[in-house]
Amino acid sequence: MFYVGFLTSSLALTASAAALILVIISLFRKQTQLPGATVLLTKLSFFAHTAALLSLMVMQVLQDYSNVYVVSVINPAMPWILKITALWGGQTGSLFFWSWIVSLCVFLALTGKKRLLDNWSFLVVSLNQILFLGLSLVADNPFTRVWALEDGSLVTSLFAPQAGAVVERLTNGMGLNPLLRHPGMVIHPPLLYIGYALYLVPFAVGISTLARGSQSEHLLDQTRTWLLSAWVFLGAGIVLGSWWSYDVLGWGGYWAWDPVETASLMPWLASTALLHSLLLERRKNIFQRFNLLLVLLSYLLVVFSIFVTRSGLVNSVHAFGESSISIPLLVFMFLLLVSSAALLVWRWKSLSSEWKFESAFSRDALFLYTNIILIALVLICLWGLVFPLINGALTGVEMTLHRGFYDRSTTPLFALLVVLMSVCPLVGWNAASLKRLGKRIWIPLIIAALGLLAVFLGGVRQAWALGGIFIVILGFATLINLTVLDAQAVGLKNFPKLWWHQRSRYGAWLVHAGILMIALGIVGMGNLSASIEGTMIPGEKMPLRGYEIEFVSVRESFENPEYLTVTAETVLYKDGKEIARLNPAQHIYPDREQYITIPDAHATLRGDVYTLLAGYDVDVPYITLRLSDNPLVNYMWIGGIFMTAGGVLAATLPGKRSEREEETQTAEETLDSTSAADL
């Protein structure tokens, strides 16, 4: 298996390098059409890469403990699914996996119906692909084996480190870190990686546009699907990571402004801005420069994020340990940054920069405000990440920013974004429409006011929470109201057809609804949650708001060969009535001197009543329990689903302008005669 993996991965690198050389030669001959041999070689490289990846997976599943990576992440007690996904559970494997995802995207870009890549853009993707595969194979080869020297000591190496050394097959492995054995962690990294990698292709097309000096008109058409998919994957990955953290890291936090989290949010924010201004470019042919800038920025931020995760320069729970790839990554990042900036400056004048707004309160203007806020958020995140480094370099004193920095500086901006999002669908595309806003807003406004009243009577008094809930309901009611108006306009019978034709619009609404829900969840967690901790003996009860929790028993059991399971049995009462039995638990890994807490929650649409086993004694018996009331938290996850679904829906619209226009034209004609004409 070693030879299969080693040879195929080396072949992949060689084929990619050869493809790159061919393209460079072709570029010197001033050709832009991709040579056929390059395409073949790249495909060959992808298949070889895939074979190498599969062989590593096979080694993991078959527990080949002569492989160092297998030893570090696999043990016999792990279920087979985790044995497979351990591929991205450790630094070595995940770098290799990431390089494969990049290869996959390059492959997809070459196989699409219409060829996306020319020589210039291929040069860009190929350099990226070779860099990551090269880093993986040279700096941290996943096929490295364990060798026993003649004196009996063990070393790691690809090939015999000295004469007489033999491959050593260990009898057991370390196994995956228990924190990573969670469904969220099984799919969170691949989603994130796919999202990241998908930004590469639009980036390359953008660079090529600049290098060739052609108009960027087609940029949008060519890369719309890529950008949307990237955005969907990245967004879904972030929400899943957040859920994992809420569910596993024990203390119920969903977002900690950890450097790695922050870094992954940045490309998402930048491309959210991009998606908005691309829409303006399509409608009004403005913002060309800005859009190119954002296309380039999105991927640059991806590389920055990878750098933050893997360089070890930033203290973070998620970051891998320090590694040898930080210098090459840093150099590469600067190379990309400098060449992107240089190209932009060079071509700046040739890009259209028409800029006209009819009103400060048209939808165009709101889009612009939205984008200014999004970019400001990116800059704040960037500042938060680099401030410690800059400050350290300038003053020699190491300082960091507390998460309060982010909370304080981003909350007003996020709040503004949510407000904009709520009113935006009401505002017309064109002329100032305060009047029509007034006409359309009253139904949602009444609903929101009623909702506010209900929440207030329900006992909520915090100003932020009330304001947040009001805005979210307003936004939600607006979207529903507009949908109903559309349906009325074309008739219920025709509505599904309209809905499908106009799916980029309804997709966007779904996304907005999802984000409003996420905002609701954040308001709930940030302003309305409460918790209590206490130690209880059997029969004792602990109160929190209208709830009471009773401790029944605690027991230890060996359900899994690897860990001891401690389960507490508790009963949750609301207003004196039993509503749920909750079993918060701990898994104790004696070999690792580590344990993880498994919370249990009574989850409803109102929120979670969340229990955490903080301490216990089976003999006394007693438990220490943390009981939290987390109102509205589940809207975060539901919102994530909405957001993803909406993004997918919008992404299914054909990428080519002509096809898309055919589809939407009929729909727009229908709508033209209705009140929704301007949408």
Next chain:
Amino acid sequence: MKNKKNNKLIIGIVVIAGALLYLVISSTLSQSQYFMTVQELKAGQAELVGKNIRMSGVVLGDTIAYDPQTLDLTFEVAQIPGDHQVIQDMGGMAAVLAQAAHDPTLPKIQVHYKGPRPDLLKDEAQAIMTGALDEAGVFQVSELLLKCPSKYEAELPAQSK
């Protein structure tokens, strides 16, 4: 006419940029904290009392005491270097942690934290703590972050045939 519009735009940009700058600068000033090693903290003990500090050190397993009734968690951390280059030169973080945890000559400091005992708290773990030094010289931690994956990833297990 056009100039008027431009002026408006410029004023708008200035106002927005000003608000943003205020937000960022004030947040930076109020939320930044010294990142220190145990040694630096001990050296400047007198004037650092009460200041918001972030500190990194290695957990000494034998000193961990946890009262599940009151959720009082105390332990000692020992000095590890703060400089990445130094850590690299010493053979990487895993090696530094393993060595520092068993070196009695290194400076140590007592740490107190109130809350559920974190899953990753154990001997040789790297603790990244946010908090402040109290009068008694105990580091009162408000935020406790633990890292110890590198030990499991970077090294081969001590295992023989």
